[in-house]
Amino acid sequence: MDxxxxxxxxxxxxxxxxxAVQVDSSTGGFELIxxxxxxxxxxxxxxxxHAGRRLDYAPGRFLVSDGRLVCAAHGATFRVVDGACLGGPCSNGLAGLPVEVVDGSVRLR
Ligand code: FES
Incomplete structure (x- = not known):
């Protein structure tokens, strides 16, 4: 992928x-929220x-409200702006990637 x-x-x-978007890579790619x-x-x-499950309840459909993302599997709750674990069965936050918005397009930084 370019x-x-x-x-x-x-x-x-x-x-x-x-x-959700798919990102291609030489190791098979991955999906980003x-x-x-x-x-x-x-x-x-x-x-x-928590247990390595997808966070969405259906492909590309997420539980998001009040700046929080809730994992559909067991309810771990993460802060949108930094991925920190706020509650539920997680001790670590989400693994993030830096992105930027340029001329209305979202790109990896
Ligand atoms: S896999 Fe997300 S809360 Fe368990």
Whole structure:
């Protein structure tokens, strides 16, 4: 994958919501959660640090409200802006990747 290629458009993500995008890599690729707050986007691997499950309840559908993302498997709760574990069965936060918004496109930094 061209690392400068956009992951999506900012407008593809509802403000306060989240989507999943696939990132190709030489090791088979991975899925990222992209969470939007206004003009900012935060990216994390779609894998919960509790038991390694996907965080979504259906492909690309996430439980997000009040700046918190809840894992659909067992309810671990993470802060959107930094991925920190806020409650539930997690002791570690989410693994994030830096992204930026350039001319309305969301890209890996
Ligand atoms: S796998 Fe996410 S809370 Fe258990």
């Amino acid at each position: 690392p400068s290629a956009p992951l999506c458009r900012l407008d593809d993500i509802d403000d306060g919501g989240a989507i 992209l969470l939007r707050q206004g003009e900012r986007v935060f990216a994390y691997h779609n894998e919960c640090p």
